[in-house]
Structure formats: structure tokens, C-alpha cells
Amino acid sequence: MNNTDLTDDAGLDEQDCPEGMLPEHCFGKAAGRPRAADKAARREALLHTAGQLFLEKGYSKVSLEMIAREAHVAVRTIYVKFGGKAGLLNAVIADGRARFFGGMDNMETDQRPMEEILGDFSLRFLELISLPTFCSLHRMVVAEARSTPELAETFFTAGPQRTREELNRFFARPDVRAQLRPDVRPEVLPVFLLNCIMGDQMTRLLFPITQPPTLDELRVRAAEGLDLFLRGVKR
Structure with a gap:
């Protein structure tokens, strides 16, 4: 599994949602298996949220718990997909770079x-x-x-x-x-x-x-x- 890709089948399943949050409210999750476009949008939203928090508060002052809370995902999801905070930052930078060089x-x-x-x-x-x-x-x-x-x-x-x-x-x-x-x-x-x-x-x-x-x-x-x-x- 690609650790920097939220678009595979291991999307935000019910057990990935933060405690106390209904699955249908978890990062815009609809019932059933998420569509590829939905999962891509969730990944983009997560990276955007993480990037904003890093810039606003500083990298060292941002925890994965803080990112997960703001993005409405579970901390476990971030670990599974990105391997931790450094991996998430890597994806944020790579995503921003791709916007200019991807074409x-x-x-x-x-x-x-x-x-x-x-x-x-x-x-x-x-x-x-x-x-x-x-x-x-x-x-x-x-x-x-x-x-x-x-x-x-x-x-x-x-x-x-x-x-x-x-x-x-x-x-x-x-x-x-x-x-x-x-x-x-x-x-x-x-x-x-x-x-x-x-x-x-x-x-x-x-x-x-x-x-x-x-x-x-x-x-x-x-x-x-x-x-x-x-x-x-x-x-």
C-alpha cells in the first residue's frame, strides 16, 4: 500500500472516524464504499488542513491529534497513509510542487x-x-x-x-x-x-x-x- 495515497480502498471507514463522530459526518463520508473522486477530495482536504496548520502554528507546535481533529479523520488514518507527521509534510510539499510541475x-x-x-x-x-x-x-x-x-x-x-x-x-x-x-x-x-x-x-x-x-x-x-x-x- 502506498503510504502517501489516500485514494486507495483503505479510505475513511467507520472505525477511522474520531470517537463520537458518526461515519457519515467523517470528512464528508457517505454511506458505503467511497468513490475514487470522494477519496481524492478527502486527501486534498487533509493535506490542505495540515499545510494551513503548519504555516499558522509552526511545524513543531502542530500534533497529529490537532490535524486529525481539524480534518475530521482519525490519527490512525494519518499514520497508515503517511507514516506520521514528517510523511504528511512530505505529501503537502509534493502536492504543492505538483501543482506547478505536474503539467x-x-x-x-x-x-x-x-x-x-x-x-x-x-x-x-x-x-x-x-x-x-x-x-x-x-x-x-x-x-x-x-x-x-x-x-x-x-x-x-x-x-x-x-x-x-x-x-x-x-x-x-x-x-x-x-x-x-x-x-x-x-x-x-x-x-x-x-x-x-x-x-x-x-x-x-x-x-x-x-x-x-x-x-x-x-x-x-x-x-x-x-x-x-x-x-x-x-x-
Whole structure:
């Protein structure tokens, strides 16, 4: 069973409902076996509730009992599906990331020109990290990283590490590698690209953002950052 998927048959059965709550009131549960769409909606609602609580109260101050109470599910359900609080946070981050990159073709097989693929990625990446919710998440991770190591580890694994791995696989494509300078080590390419795209964005994430950048502004930043990257690594 997939520990991060609430859409399998182990939905919110009667025994999963919190004590004192009727099954039909449990996270919108209808009588009988839940439909796939209903279970997907419940999963999305649970992740939304968990994400909101993490951002509002801080990761270390949120318990699974608190999440279960707000989401109208049993703590056991969260353990079964996500393995605990760290697994739930991992799913929250992965779900948010998928909203931006889910519609993008697999970079390992995308047959568009390299510049077009990287341009698509760059804009989506900037849109993601410019979200107020992402900024709040990043500040929370920085604030609690020392006292709660699992928070920083989970954030890095579900976000930055996954992005770097996908870029590594893209730059390892023979057709892509042939367009790049042979003296540039492949392992530095993902970090170099991300740094060129972000600029000082990560520094500004530590402070409240009064006005998020517009889409046009993000397009300009993405194009400028990508141009800087390509000038440094293309043959």
C-alpha cells in the first residue's frame, strides 16, 4: 500500500472516524464504499488542513491529534497513509510542487529544444517559490531547522533535492550534454541554473513580502536568469 495515497480502498471507514463522530459526518463520508473522486477530495482536504496548520502554528507546535481533529479523520488514518507527521509534510510539499510541475512534460523525454524546456521550467520554478505560502514555509523551515531536524530534512528531500535530481537527469541526456561545455562538471549544472534563476529571491524569502511579483516580472527574471546560465555553460 502506498503510504502517501489516500485514494486507495483503505479510505475513511467507520472505525477511522474520531470517537463520537458518526461515519457519515467523517470528512464528508457517505454511506458505503467511497468513490475514487470522494477519496481524492478527502486527501486534498487533509493535506490542505495540515499545510494551513503548519504555516499558522509552526511545524513543531502542530500534533497529529490537532490535524486529525481539524480534518475530521482519525490519527490512525494519518499514520497508515503517511507514516506520521514528517510523511504528511512530505505529501503537502509534493502536492504543492505538483501543482506547478505536474503539467510539464517529463524533462527526460521532452523533445522540445533545450532552451524551451529550461525556459518552461524556470518560469514554473519562479512562480512556485514566489508564492506567499512557499515564502512562509521557507521561513518556518529556517526558524525551526535547528530544533526540529526532521523538518529541514523533509523539506529538502521533498523540494530542493527532488528538483536537483530531475535537473541532473535532464542534463545527463546525451543530446543535452552535447550542447554544453565539456569542462563544466555535470553535477554543478542544477545548482548553477537554480542560482541564476533565483538571484536574491531566497534572501528575500526570509522577510515578509508586501507585494508578490507579477507574472510579467517573473517572465523577465526567468529569461534573464536562463540567459545568464546558458551564456556560461553552452558550447
